[in-house]
Amino acid sequence: MPGIDKLPIEETLEDSPQTRSLLGVFEEDAAAISNYTHQLYQAMERIYNAQNELSAATHLTSKILKEYEKQRFPLGGDDEVMSSTLQQFAKVIDELSSCHAVLSTQLADAMMFPVTQFQERELKEILTLKEVFQISSNDHDAAINRYARLSKRRENEKVKLEVIEDVYTSRKKQHQTMMHYFCSLNTLQYKKKIALLEPLLGYMQAQISFFKMGSENLTEQLEEFLTNIGTSVQNVRKEMDSEIENMQQTIQDLEMAANLLYVPDPDTAKVPVNRNLTRKAGYLNTRNKTGLVSSTWDRLYYFTQGGILMSQARGHVAGGLVMDIDNCSVMAVDCEDRRYCFQISSFDGKKSVILQAESKKDYEEWITTINNISKRIYLSENPEEVAARVNQSALEAVTPSPSFQQRHESMRPPSRGKPRTSVSSISSSTGPESPVLSVPLSSMSLDSIVTPETPIQFDIISPVSEEFAGQAKLSGQPGRRTNPFGESSGTVSDSEDSILHQLFIVRFLGSIEVKSDESPDVIYETMRQILAARAIHNIFRMTESHLLVTCDSLKLIDPQTQVTRLRFPLHSVVLYATHQENKRLFGFVLHIAGGKVEGRPVSVCYVFESNNEGEKICDSVGLAKQIALHAEMDRKTSEKQKEVDKEKERQQKELNKQKQIEKDLEEQSRLIAASSRPNPSSGDGQFLVLTSSQTEDEVGVDGKKKIDSEA
Numbered sequence: 001m002p003g004i005d006k007l008p009i010e011e012t013l014e015d016s017p018q019t020r021s022l023l024g025v026f027e028e029d030a031a032a033i034s035n036y037t038h039q040l041y042q043a044m045e046r047i048y049n050a051q052n053e054l055s056a057a058t059h060l061t062s063k064i065l066k067e068y069e070k071q072r073f074p075l076g077g078d079d080e081v082m083s084s085t086l087q088q089f090a091k092v093i094d095e096l097s098s099c100h101a102v103l104s105t106q107l108a109d110a111m112m113f114p115v116t117q118f119q120e121r122e123l124k125e126i127l128t129l130k131e132v133f134q135i136s137s138n139d140h141d142a143a144i145n146r147y148a149r150l151s152k153r154r155e156n157e158k159v160k161l162e163v164i165e166d167v168y169t170s171r172k173k174q175h176q177t178m179m180h181y182f183c184s185l186n187t188l189q190y191k192k193k194i195a196l197l198e199p200l201l202g203y204m205q206a207q208i209s210f211f212k213m214g215s216e217n218l219t220e221q222l223e224e225f226l227t228n229i230g231t232s233v234q235n236v237r238k239e240m241d242s243e244i245e246n247m248q249q250t251i252q253d254l255e256m257a258a259n260l261l262y263v264p265d266p267d268t269a270k271v272p273v274n275r276n277l278t279r280k281a282g283y284l285n286t287r288n289k290t291g292l293v294s295s296t297w298d299r300l301y302y303f304t305q306g307g308i309l310m311s312q313a314r315g316h317v318a319g320g321l322v323m324d325i326d327n328c329s330v331m332a333v334d335c336e337d338r339r340y341c342f343q344i345s346s347f348d349g350k351k352s353v354i355l356q357a358e359s360k361k362d363y364e365e366w367i368t369t370i371n372n373i374s375k376r377i378y379l380s381e382n383p384e385e386v387a388a389r390v391n392q393s394a395l396e397a398v399t400p401s402p403s404f405q406q407r408h409e410s411m412r413p414p415s416r417g418k419p420r421t422s423v424s425s426i427s428s429s430t431g432p433e434s435p436v437l438s439v440p441l442s443s444m445s446l447d448s449i450v451t452p453e454t455p456i457q458f459d460i461i462s463p464v465s466e467e468f469a470g471q472a473k474l475s476g477q478p479g480r481r482t483n484p485f486g487e488s489s490g491t492v493s494d495s496e497d498s499i500l501h502q503l504f505i506v507r508f509l510g511s512i513e514v515k516s517d518e519s520p521d522v523i524y525e526t527m528r529q530i531l532a533a534r535a536i537h538n539i540f541r542m543t544e545s546h547l548l549v550t551c552d553s554l555k556l557i558d559p560q561t562q563v564t565r566l567r568f569p570l571h572s573v574v575l576y577a578t579h580q581e582n583k584r585l586f587g588f589v590l591h592i593a594g595g596k597v598e599g600r601p602v603s604v605c606y607v608f609e610s611n612n613e614g615e616k617i618c619d620s621v622g623l624a625k626q627i628a629l630h631a632e633m634d635r636k637t638s639e640k641q642k643e644v645d646k647e648k649e650r651q652q653k654e655l656n657k658q659k660q661i662e663k664d665l666e667e668q669s670r671l672i673a674a675s676s677r678p679n680p681s682s683g684d685g686q687f688l689v690l691t692s693s694q695t696e697d698e699v700g701v702d703g704k705k706k707i708d709s710e711a
Contacts, residue, residue, distance in 0.1 A: 006189070009250050016281065033123075037119060044111055062090040065090035109202070110199075129177070133181045136174040187243070187244055187247075275538075281302065287335065304325070323344065329347075329582075340358070340362070341354060341357075368538060460556065504547045505611055522575065524579065549617070553569050555567050573621065576622075584609050590606065
């Protein structure tokens with residue numbers, strides 16, 4: 001007989017909505033079979049119980065058999081064969097309905113027993129398995145929800161083990177129940193044929209035996225037809241037995257192979273992560289906001305189709321569009337004390353969704369798959385090979401990285417405490433899980449832009465954490481916080497007198513030394529290299545900071561402590577640009593003070609991601625440089641004016657000094673002329689005698705004048 005569609009036992013562990021939908025079709029078919037078998041059973045029961053109404057009951061049986069072709073079974077693989085066979089039976093039964101005599105024993109054994117067994121044993125078994133499967137499915141969903149609510153901060157090992165054991169037990173129970181349920185539904189398609197054909201065959205054989213092969217209606221052609229039907233039933237039985245044996249073997253193999261997958265978070269060493277996927281499907285928890293601060297989590301089935309992400313709830317026939325993931329961005333996030341959370345943002349930044357994976361393996365595979373789709377690798381002829389080649393080429397380029405402190409040595413404030421020590425490893429400021437890797441760029445045709453074999457830095461380190469921490473402990477005072485709006489209660493910062501203060505929220509993606517600073521292509525190539533390296537090496541955490549743009553510098557400020565992480569002098573920023581397509585990405589090239597390589601200054605390109613404000617940041621930096629340029633021109637003009645005023649003041653002092661000298665000379669000449677005249681006498685001929693004080697004063701004055709005249 002032709003092949004019969006069956007439920008895939010291999011997909012019971014995944015338990016996808018498509019499998020549930022197919023299961024619903026089989027359950028609907030079982031209900032239809034049960035309904036039809038019940039009708040046939042009632043008809044045959046009338047034959048058995050009503051000897052006087054045998055003719056009418058036989059006619060009803062014939063009528064019901066004729067209506068088989070009008071039935072619409074969801075799984076009607078061989079309806080034409082069954083319809084033609086039953087139609088032939090109906091015709092014969094209708095012809096014999098007027099001359100049948102009921103033999104209770106023969107009808108009970110040959111006609112009623114098979115259909116009764118089918119109803120009482122097979123159909124009830126399916127109903128029982130359906131109830132057990134529904135209970136195990138509900139228990140599994142409850143266990144998964146309890147597992148998803150486990151806290152990663154206040155983790156109770158005992159509670160965690162109990163929840164994991166509960167998930168393991170419920171998942172195993174659901175898987176085993178579902179496999180046996182599928183097996184019973186698949187077997188029902190064969191038993192349906194047997195349950196329909198065997199009672200009719202027994203009925204006809206009883207009739208043939210009763211009439212002793214002498215009825216005019218029982219011809220050799222009818223015997224041959226019945227023989228063929230009996231052979232067909234035996235073939236169906238053999239085929240069913242073979243299929244049952246294969247399904248049982250499949251169940252055993254799947255139970256052994258799926259033992260590790262019952263654990264909600266399997267060990268990635270035993271179940272490795274596949275990073276070359278361009279398609280992914282599975283259950284994820286999605287966060288839905290219900291208020292300003294409240295939210296709920298729903299468990300949906302997510303899958304990718306090309307460059308779009310779809311979701312589907314249980315019981316739904318088709319999935320719905322979530323978002324377009326071409327040129328999207330994905331990163332790990334901390335969300336409501338839940339593990340394995342990640343956020344997908346559309347290319348224009350207008351839409352984002354936060355999802356939670358069940359295990360670390362699913363978490364990493366979802367992120368890498370979305371990254372591969374975002375690069376449009378799925379459009380290639382063999383996407384998995386392309387993804388594997390890209391990942392392999394990047395993995396071969398991994399080398400150790402020097403400390404990020406060495407890169408920013410000249411930009412840090414001078415240390416007043418203990419001498420600076422080298423740092424061998426850097427931990428992310430966002431948490432201990434953030435990896436710090438350095439990936440050297442392979443030699444390309446872009447060597448004239450990006451320095452080859454230069455490591456990429458994916459994280460920043462606050463100078464306060466290393467240099468000021470010891471100083472604060474010695475002095476007993478905490479490190480000074482930088483107010484992004486230029487206000488300070490104590491020491492005045494170097495940017496308080498700046499007329500421009502603009503604050504932006506940014507996330508640091510990475511930095512690398514470059515060889516050129518003449519074209520925006522330097523920044524574009526640096527962005528491409530950093531984003532590719534982050535995607536290949538699964539570095540999804542980014543340090544969030546506040547970027548303060550002033551007229552003299554760019555500052556990266558810790559949003560929690562308000563401590564300045566890095567300060568970039570504005571005059572050292574020689575180039576800045578946004579990404580050509582993704583306007584949230586921007587970068588700038590900075591000249592390192594005092595550093596030169598091959599006669600040229602050392603240049604470093606920094607790349608950041610903002611909240612759709614890349615062009616605004618670049619405009620703000622451009623405005624700051626213009627203001628700084630005008631301020632510098634005004635300063636030079638003021639200095640020149642001060643020099644002119646100072647020269648005029650000096651000349652005026654010289655002129656005043658010359659006038660004073662001329663005045664002193666005139667006074668000296670007058671005194672000399674007065675001293676050369678004779679002393680006047682009194683009227684009686686006596687001389688005028690001076691007192692001692694007067695004489696000394698005059699002598700002193702005359703001596704001074706004499707000395708001046710000699711000079």
